[in-house]
Structures are given as C-alpha cells and as structure tokens.
Amino acid sequence: MNYELNDIQKSINENFKKFCENEIKPNASILDAGDEKAVELLKNNIKKLGKLGYMGMMHEETFGGTDQDLINFAIAGEEVSKACAATFLSAGASCGLCGMPIRLFGNDKQKEKYLPGIISGDVIGSFGLTEPQAGSDATAIATTAKRKGAKWILNGTKTFITNAPIADVCLIMAYNDKEAGPGAGVTAFLVDKHTPGFSIGKPFDKLGYRGSPTSEIFLEDCEVSDDAVLGELGKGFIQAMQTLEYGRIGMATVSLGVAVACMDEAVKYASQRKAFGKPINRYQEISFKLADMMILTDLSRLLIYKAAWAKQMNDPEAAVLASCAKLFASEAATQIASWALQVHGGYGYIKEFPVERLYRDAKLGEIGEGTSEIQRILIARDILQKYGS
Ligand SMILES: Cc1cc2nc3c(=O)[nH]c(=O)nc-3n(C[C@H](O)[C@H](O)[C@H](O)COP(=O)(O)OP(=O)(O)OC[C@H]3O[C@@H](n4cnc5c(N)ncnc54)[C@H](O)[C@@H]3O)c2cc1C
Structure with missing residues (x-):
C-alpha cells in the first residue's frame, strides 16, 4: 500500500491549487451575494473550469473529456471547493449529477447533444x-x-x-x-x-x-x-441512485474543501491574533482545536480516496464507502467550521472574514445527496446484512 500521490496526481493538485487560488477564490465572497452579478461570475467560473479541463475529467475523450479516474477528480475538486464551495456545487451538478448519467446511460445522439457543451462549461445541467x-x-x-x-x-x-x-x-x-x-x-x-x-x-x-x-x-x-x-x-430510479453514489463522493469532497479552508483560516488567524500579550495559537485550547481539524480533514480525505478507488474498481463496497465518506466528511466539516469560527472570536461572526461564509456553507453537506440520518441507515443496513443475525 502506498499513500503517496503519484506524479500525475501531484501535478493535478498543484495546477488546480494555483488556478483556484488565482481565479476562483478572489470572487467567492462576491458570489455569496447571490445576485445577478454572482450568477454571471458563477457561469464564468464554470467556463473557466471547462477550459482547465475540470468539467471533462470524468468524461470520454470523444466528447472533449479526459476520462480520468475518480481520485484525480477528487484531488482537483478539493481545490475547487476550498476556493469556492458554491462553484464546486454548481459545476458538479452540471458535469456530475447531469453529465455522469448521460455518460453512463445516454445514447450517442444524447451524448453528442449535451456532453461537449457540459464539458466546455457552455451548457449547464441539473x-x-x-x-x-x-x-x-x-x-x-x-x-x-x-x-x-x-x-x-x-x-x-x-x-x-x-x-x-x-x-x-x-x-x-x-x-x-x-x-x-x-x-x-x-x-x-x-x-x-x-x-x-x-x-x-x-x-x-x-x-x-x-x-x-x-x-x-x-x-x-x-x-x-x-x-x-x-x-x-x-430504469430512471436505479440510474438516479447510481448517480448519487458519485454525488455522495462529490458532497464529501466539497465538505473536505470547506473544512480545509476553515482550517487554513483558523491557523492564519490564530497566528496573528494576540490576547493577553501573546498569539492565541500559544493557548492549548486553540492549538488543540487546530490539531483536531488536521486529524478530521486527513481522515475525511482518506475515506474519500477509498470510496473513489472502490467506485472506479466497480467494487460492490463502493456504495457504502461513499456513504461513509459523505457522512464523515460532512459532519467533520460542520464541526471544523464551528471551531474555526470560535478561533476567530467576534471577527468570525462578520462577513469580512471568509470563515463566516464557510460556516454557513458547511451545513449543506449533512443534508444534500441524502441526509446524515439516511447515510447512517444505509451504513447500518449494510453492516447488518453482512454481520447481523
Ligand atoms: C441547497 C440544496 C441543493 C439541493 N440540490 C438538489 C438537486 O440538485 N437535485 C435534487 O434532486 N435535490 C437536491 N436537493 C435536495 C436534497 O437532496 C434534499 O433536501 C435531501 O435529500 C433531504 O430531503 P428533504 O429536504 O425533503 O428532507 P426530509 O426527507 O423531509 O427529511 C427531514 C428530516 O427527517 C430525517 N428523516 C427522513 N427520513 C428519515 C428516516 N427514515 N429515518 C430517520 N430520519 C429521517 C432527515 O434526515 C431530515 O433530518 C438540494 C437541497 C438543498 C438544500
């Protein structure tokens, strides 16, 4: 077993990190306004991600994609969501929730009609x-x-x-x-x-x-x-459930991105902010929160990679692993967002600081693509089928 990213994965991580830091993150708070300007910026972000190749990572080359595996997509997705979770969600609804079933179940005519546009970012799906x-x-x-x-x-x-x-x-x-x-x-x-x-x-x-x-x-x-x-x-219901297996890995990934962004903000703030004559990161109450953030984000990432790997190997465990990753990463993200806001004190409560938006974004992970309760039901059912009497 090798936990190190390979050279391709490392370069995906580096390229997306750089691109998203420069092109997506600066507009995240403007998008959060949710007005007409935000809509235009979102569409533009999706087109930019199309040009970069993100929208086509899971699609066939014939239609403009690069047909990569799910782990590569998750590595790129973490960077997109870290920069702007809203952009990740809309891009994913288009190329994943809509594009993926077209890839898996569509006929040639449907693929030709929709996929090139979805992959370039010019057509938006839902x-x-x-x-x-x-x-x-x-x-x-x-x-x-x-x-x-x-x-x-x-x-x-x-x-x-x-x-x-x-x-x-x-x-x-x-x-x-x-x-x-x-x-x-x-x-x-x-x-x-x-x-x-x-x-x-x-x-x-x-x-x-x-x-x-x-x-x-x-x-x-x-x-x-x-x-x-x-x-x-x-066969539409079965197609939808199969699509949601990808969607749950996606929801886990966006939760991870939000959690890592919260951790980054908390580490930065805790090093700058002073109380009682020293940086607050010197207080154990604060630094232990940072330590727990590190562990939870790392565990989320490992579960996401494991679920993505199982899905791409057509492993029958893939569905339950996707539920585990989604459940864990989303609950970790809401916990981390809450800690990160707490580290910021009163400043975390005002819009000038990104952690305020991240705190609000984090909660959706526990609801969308099947709530936490539903994931626990699915995981429990799986355990009982295998080991219950
Ligand atoms: C921002 C956003 C974007 C979304 N995007 C999409 C989208 O693109 N496409 C789409 O189709 N849907 C989308 N959804 C819908 C989302 O998938 C649903 O909101 C979610 O599945 C929960 O359904 P519900 O809101 O009707 O809650 P309900 O099903 O009414 O659940 C209410 C509560 O009861 C709990 N509950 C329900 N049944 C059980 C049970 N058997 N045991 C224990 N607890 C239970 C739930 O966990 C929850 O806590 C989106 C939702 C949001 C908020």
Whole structure:
C-alpha cells in the first residue's frame, strides 16, 4: 500500500491549487451575494473550469473529456471547493449529477447533444429528483410521464434543484408506470429549458451556497419525445441512485474543501491574533482545536480516496464507502467550521472574514445527496446484512 500521490496526481493538485487560488477564490465572497452579478461570475467560473479541463475529467475523450479516474477528480475538486464551495456545487451538478448519467446511460445522439457543451462549461445541467413531498424518500415522487401518441407528457414539481435557474437542461425523474414501482416504473427524461410547459421558480434565499442558485421546477403538460428518454424506460430510479453514489463522493469532497479552508483560516488567524500579550495559537485550547481539524480533514480525505478507488474498481463496497465518506466528511466539516469560527472570536461572526461564509456553507453537506440520518441507515443496513443475525 502506498499513500503517496503519484506524479500525475501531484501535478493535478498543484495546477488546480494555483488556478483556484488565482481565479476562483478572489470572487467567492462576491458570489455569496447571490445576485445577478454572482450568477454571471458563477457561469464564468464554470467556463473557466471547462477550459482547465475540470468539467471533462470524468468524461470520454470523444466528447472533449479526459476520462480520468475518480481520485484525480477528487484531488482537483478539493481545490475547487476550498476556493469556492458554491462553484464546486454548481459545476458538479452540471458535469456530475447531469453529465455522469448521460455518460453512463445516454445514447450517442444524447451524448453528442449535451456532453461537449457540459464539458466546455457552455451548457449547464441539473438533476431533478427531489420534490416537495419526496426528499429522503425519493420513491415518493409524484411527477408523472404519460404516453400521448409518440410523445411523453410530464406533470409535477421538483424542488431544491441546484442550477435550475441557470440550467440549459435538467434530468427529470418521473413515474411512467406507478404500479411497477420505483425499480421498474420511473424513467429519466432530459428536458431542455425552452420546452413548453417547463418553467422554474424564484431562486431560494438560502443560508449557504448562496452563489449556487437553487429553485423549483414546474412541469405542466410538458411535452417531450422519445429522444428525451435517458437509457432504458423504467430504469430512471436505479440510474438516479447510481448517480448519487458519485454525488455522495462529490458532497464529501466539497465538505473536505470547506473544512480545509476553515482550517487554513483558523491557523492564519490564530497566528496573528494576540490576547493577553501573546498569539492565541500559544493557548492549548486553540492549538488543540487546530490539531483536531488536521486529524478530521486527513481522515475525511482518506475515506474519500477509498470510496473513489472502490467506485472506479466497480467494487460492490463502493456504495457504502461513499456513504461513509459523505457522512464523515460532512459532519467533520460542520464541526471544523464551528471551531474555526470560535478561533476567530467576534471577527468570525462578520462577513469580512471568509470563515463566516464557510460556516454557513458547511451545513449543506449533512443534508444534500441524502441526509446524515439516511447515510447512517444505509451504513447500518449494510453492516447488518453482512454481520447481523
Ligand atoms: C441547497 C440544496 C441543493 C439541493 N440540490 C438538489 C438537486 O440538485 N437535485 C435534487 O434532486 N435535490 C437536491 N436537493 C435536495 C436534497 O437532496 C434534499 O433536501 C435531501 O435529500 C433531504 O430531503 P428533504 O429536504 O425533503 O428532507 P426530509 O426527507 O423531509 O427529511 C427531514 C428530516 O427527517 C430525517 N428523516 C427522513 N427520513 C428519515 C428516516 N427514515 N429515518 C430517520 N430520519 C429521517 C432527515 O434526515 C431530515 O433530518 C438540494 C437541497 C438543498 C438544500
């Protein structure tokens, strides 16, 4: 076993660190305003990441990608999220949550239509599973797809959809056969934003990730053809669950990036700030917090690499390892963000200091892509299946 990054991984880390420090991080607090300027900056960040190759790291060369492994993607992703978590989330919703199922299940025509744009950052994708009455229990979605001649008519409401306000295309999961149940009766449809009957709600005013727009999607007699069906009819729920395995590694990665950014800010501040005549980093109460931050971020990273490695090896353990990484890294991030804010004292509570934004961003990790409670259920189920009596 070798824990050292190889030369390619080291160079990905260095390139992304430099790029994100210079190009993404300086705008992170401006994006946090969540206004029109922020939206333009976000789109620009996604295009810049497209040019750098980030959006295509997990995609085939035929469509402009570089077809790399998930560990490389996580190494790059840590740097993106460290610089700006909102940019990571929106970029990931596009090239991962929307782009990955197109890669895995789409036909050539769909890949040709969407992937080059998603990879360059010119086309923005989104993933529409959650509904007002169906979050943790995604089987409870009520969106329907009814056959009318050669067309499909979609009706329903999606909510909390990352990128919906700026997306060109959204992957919509809908029941085409309720009686067949989620495993055989849900289909995924690629719906373009200008399709009649497709509309979006006002962007939500959120606690964190304010630079990544989120809204509802309304489908009112929204008519699409068979060309919009992703992969096999009735397999949409399974496709969504497989996509979420990648998504959970992504959510773990953004949590790690936020946690490392918090640690960096806390270390810097603790070295500069003096109280009772000496830097606060000389007080054990403060330095022990820094030590714990170091351990938790390192453990998060190890779990992420392990889950990413299992996923790329098609290891049957990959799903549970993704849940473990996501659960651990997200809870570590909220703890670290809280400690980092505490290290800043009152200054951590005002917007001038990045830790205020990071503290608000950290919490989403415990909610998005399956809450912490749901991850514990999945992990416990796995243990009991293997070792329970
Ligand atoms: C900023 C943001 C971006 C998002 N982006 C997307 C996106 O792009 N696409 C998308 O489809 N969705 C997206 N989501 C939705 C997200 O995945 C859901 O919010 C999440 O799955 C939880 O669902 P819910 O909010 O309905 O909470 P609920 O399911 O109502 O859960 C409420 C609480 O009950 C707990 N709970 C529920 N069931 C159980 C149980 N069986 N046992 C114990 N506890 C339980 C939960 O853990 C939680 O604490 C996003 C959400 C946010 C906030």
